[in-house]
Amino acid sequence: MIQVLRPARFTELTGEDEDIPRPPLSQTRTAQQSRRRKQKKQLERRWRHSAVVAALTPAQAAAVATTHADATSALDLLTFLSRERSHEYSPDTFATLALRLVEARRCPADVGRARVHMIRACRTPLEMTRAMDDLDTLARRGPRMDLMAYGALLVQLNTLGMIDVTRARQLRQASTVHPPILVFLATGLVGSQVRWGSGAPLPQGIDLFFLSHPILSTLASSDRLLPRSPAHARHLFDGMPRRKKRQSAPPVSIADRIGTLPDSLLHHVLSFLPVQAVVRTCVLARRWRHLWRSTTSLRIVGLDDNYYVDVEELRKFVDHFLILRERTDLDLVEIKFNEFCEEDQPYVKTWVRFALMCKVRRLTFHVRGSQYLYLDPHLVSRHLRTLDLDGVGLPETFLDFGSCPVLEDLKISHCIINACRILSHSLKHLSIYCCHNEFNCRIHVSTPCLVSLKLDHFIGRTPLLENMALLESADVYLSDYCKDVCLNYDSGVLCGSNNNACQNCVPIEDDCSRECVLLGGISNAKYLKLLPGSKTFVFTRDLKHCPTFIKLKTLLLNEYWCEAPDLDPLACILKNSPVLEKLTLQLFSEGPNHKVEIKGRYSSMERPSAISEHLNIVEVKCSVVDERILKVLKFLSALNICFIF
Template identity: 25%
Template sequence: MAPNNVDRLSILPEEVLSHVLSLMPTKYAVRTSILSKRWRYSWTSVTNLDFDDHHPFHDLHCLKTFIDRILSLCKTTQLNSFRLSFGEMWPPKSSVSKWINEAVRLNVSELYVKANLIDLPSLFTCMTLMKLSFVYNEGGYCNFTSSIDLPFLKTLIITIFGPSSFNASKIIHGCPVLESLFLDIDCGGNDEDYNFNIPTLKHLEIRTRKGLGVNQVVMNLPDLESFYFQGSLSSNYMTSRFVTVDMSSLVSATFLCNYSRSTELWVEVLKGIAGAKSLSMSIPYMVPPNVPLPNFSNLKHLELKSSVRHCIVPPQQNVDWLLFPQILENSPELEHLCIEGDSDDSGWIEPQCVPICMLKSLRTIKFESGQLWKSNIKILAYLLRNAEVLKTATIVSRIFPLEEEMRFCTELLKLPRASRYCETHFHGSLSHSASI
């Protein structure tokens, strides 16, 4: 209140009040209608609508009545975002469809739908939608049989919980300007293909909990800049194929494969992303040490994660170190190397030849492990002894007591270094750090 007892909040312009109310959940924005006559209908001009089945909705009828009432009174002509999130209640498919139809009528730009029963025919011809995100719960029903035409959709986020025959290609083909695609799904049927033929796509993220159990994945993505994959490449299917048509613009890639029944499939994916400048990867269990790896001719930054952390089957030996020399040999321009995770160097075999990157380009190394002192000293010694242009080596230990950390620092002093300008930084688990 101002000194003259003027309500400064209430005299704000209507568009400012509408913006403020749009930043809060809809059920709270509606409550402002009881403040005064001035506030009674201020909320009807909000540009964001947010509905969920949490308090204060005690039953499904109460929830449906509230949403129907709000949508009937809403006066906005351009809805920025519309969110429906139902985790506990199961609104009927007809009600969900009706609410989405209202959002389409209000020219919605961003839509988020989480429901057990989904049928979206009107949505798939929406001319204003730019971002679509939906979560399909296990045991529900999802219908995507209608034709799809989303001419301005740039971001598509799909999460599927539980078994489903859903195929993202059904939606992708109707999105001619798609730029970002995020898929979090269980495995589909073996009789389907994923054909990612999207000339405009810049970001692709795929997460799978049981594997991509499909016949073939085709990647024709000439403008793709970032690629992320985490999960299993296949579950029970041995015939899956990964075909790269064009990924020539790829800058960064993350490939965290925790399991693959086919070494050839794993290598195919690796070949498709080999042109990236930045790569984060893990090597799954069952990949043999003599598998031929692609050349990473553009690679500047490499992050290797331990296979133990991402493996669903306990490995008999750590194949990370068996393939490590080949990875370095195939990365002639590598400048930054980060090794993360707990592993055992018992499978380490020191190569006879020093990789080119260690002689000419490798400048920084980061080694993070909870078992660094006991298990990984051989690899660290090899890197320091052969990296001739190395400038910094950072070692992070997460679980050791102080006396063990000091003993490790002492051991580091004894390791020979090829680079006379290399600084070694040690960060311990007790916020202890040292430069050597």
Template identity: 40%
Template sequence: MASGADRISGLPEGVLHHILSLLPAQDAVRTCVLAQSWRHHWRSAPALRLAGCAGWAGGAYTFGPFVDALLRARRGGGGAPLDSVDFDLDVDLDLGRYDVPKMERHVNGWLRRALRRQVRDLRFRVSVAPRLTCALEDRPLASEHLTRLELVGVKGNAGVLDFSCCPALEELRMEDCDVGSTEMLSPSLKRLRIRYCIFYCNFRTGMSFPSLVSFEFITNAGRVPMLDSMPCLETATVRFDYLYDDRCRNGRLDDCGDASCYGCYYYHAPDDYDCVFLEGLTEVTDLTLSAYPDLYVFNRDLELCPAFSKLKTLVLSKWFVPDELSALTWFLHNAPLLEKLTLKPSKVRSKLMKRVRRYKPLEQSIAASHRQIVEIICEDVNEILLKILKVLKANGIPQEKIRIQCSAGYNFVSTEVEME
């Protein structure tokens, strides 16, 4: 290759634009000085990657005007529509006089302008030091082109979490957000992932996503939300950790009736609805449910929940152990197509009290021929494991279909465990 030969400029425009879309926005813009032919290439890059504030000389004071100018340059005929925009913003309020309202005005303006550029894939992450969530404007996001949205580190509200004005939106991810609304809805959404978010502690958030196919709800805090029906749902993974407020201070799984019990007092809304969470999942085919044993929502929901008529794969972790494994028995009777069941038991605090069960009358247990295998993953052979085996046997599960994995380092079939 001859010294100084420019091979990159000879690439097709589409390839050049793709290369520029992989660069941070400030580096992509700097290519305008390479040569006359490069002067406007950056305007047609299909993606913008806006990372920074902290890494800029002058911080947010210089980064903000750059982003404003960049988005203006992509307006109208000055630039092509955007396939994706990635805001990855770190703002340190301790480094200067950049106050919170000013910061929020900037980032909200960028978010709305990106939508006006017909962006299809939008990631919006804001990390503010000291630890704050960036509040979004209380009005709906509106875009006929947006198909995927990711929000990280922001505070929502009833306006921005109503996605009815985004008819093409199919995927939503929220992480480390303050939900800030009693309602979330989207008629078109198909994939939803919510992780490490905070919900209200004394109000339930209603969630309406009738087209949802995939649902992940992992390690959030506050009150468990109330789910509407999701008839298209195929897979769901739910994990409730210790941060949830749906716990009884008196250690009950049913309503203790104690007005001073924060967990039970705020359990129902004024209209006294029935199922809170599980009924919205009853159309699912692949389900994982994990929760601490003293979080009572699942157990209370089962009293009024209809059958899981399409469920084929089920993983139950921790929460099903209390109350003599009644939740396990419920699923054995109310999941007629279940093919694989995985159980991950845990120890239960002795003070956790039984509840008065009000389950609907159960049908006969599902035929063992429908179920290919039951897998139990446990720490060791203990009393809980033996109780599980007894429940399975009582509900017609042949021992040869039960596989047991112990963390002690050995596996066996249940025929090797003595059940009195």
């Protein structure tokens, strides 16, 4: 049975009394370290002559250390007993002390010592696996691993035969180490070799790890950075000029009001700057020195927002930035560039994975080059809410957002869509602009929770919209460049009603052409803007199975609905809109400034009308009043609509 000592008795073990006061925080770091060494020597002298310490078992010492208020003194005690009494402790004991040191914001050197003892205490692969999880937690909450801890990790992994098995986790550990330490480790391991490429192998397992790291693989191919021998390594930086002493700047009397703001406000200010400018703020003042490492927004763009740069200009800087940045959550990530080559694609995809790993909530990815960059086939994130894509290729499985349960806003522009379905149960806002579908089929849009839809200049077969019960607004513009155009179009008459129908107008069973392609999905909307090209036949075909727009209140149409000889398309959609309140006809005029605007409203008369009695506003906008406009006005007047000229 383990006997746990009372906290009051621990004073006798650690010597914590008024004779050895703790150094105040106002002292310099050198003075603190000197005082700390003197205090440690005094404690060890007491422990050597203490009968209580001599009688402690390893279990009792571990229990006392983990319950004491001062984690630094507890770590010193366990270190002393391990050295003087050959005690052995479990890795969990040192992990607990390291976490307490991080939470207390004590000296990073103490955290490093706790890490080293925790790593060396691992005796089995299972203990090492748990210890690496604790190392991940410490790296996220406190200082990153130092040289001693990382060296102890590699040695212990090699001793336990876990180098090859845990290669991926070592790479994750490597991302929490300063690049100078990685350079030192690489040159230290290779110092006794002639060259990496000379055939002299590194220790088994460690060569696989270092050659797989992008920074160290670059060093391996460099004749200037990599020393050929230990003697050469000592003179590696001899050619550098000596640093000149700078005169201290005169004291500034003006208070730094911006520096006194909380980190959240400063991070908001930095979110408007490119990542290069964010890093430059570290020279402003001591307050800004490390602020860039925890910023909540990353804008990986050129310094000039109006000019897109190539990936080659961004790659080196961004790679080093991501290694040095802390693993804090991200609110916004913008990645915008121009041209890229085949070698740049793995780096760019790594940037996207880094953003998803940091729980990004808004992701923007724009490519303005001459070729499309194809993203990974799967997008997995439980935190992503907004996704903006431009100039990328989308694989078939990418648009299945089942692994993004909180995605609400999706914007796709100038993209190639190699998919047959867009699926999301959480999406609320969808915008598809000037996209191209390479498949000869209709893309099924299955988004039951969609609130707003914008479909503009889609190239290919028009997407088929499934039921959207919560839809409030829809903006649909179909140009004559889509594949759903009549090849024999003539003055508002489509050849689909004739015996000699063109190839496009013939209904095809496989692409659901006999069903409503657009109108069925947007029938629950309150605000509709339908502006198809004059040669498109999708809406004309949908009107044969026209649904009832039971919630529609505002409707904007163009001349497409008024070109038929009998104006049947306009009459059909008005008769199936029982609660319509505002109708706007934008005829033969693109706007936004129209030369002629004619206003009217519904007037109740003795004869019944087939349109909505709530129609209070009717607007006809055009450039000139000609026979086509007069024909529309006469048709609307027959439906009890009075105009004011």
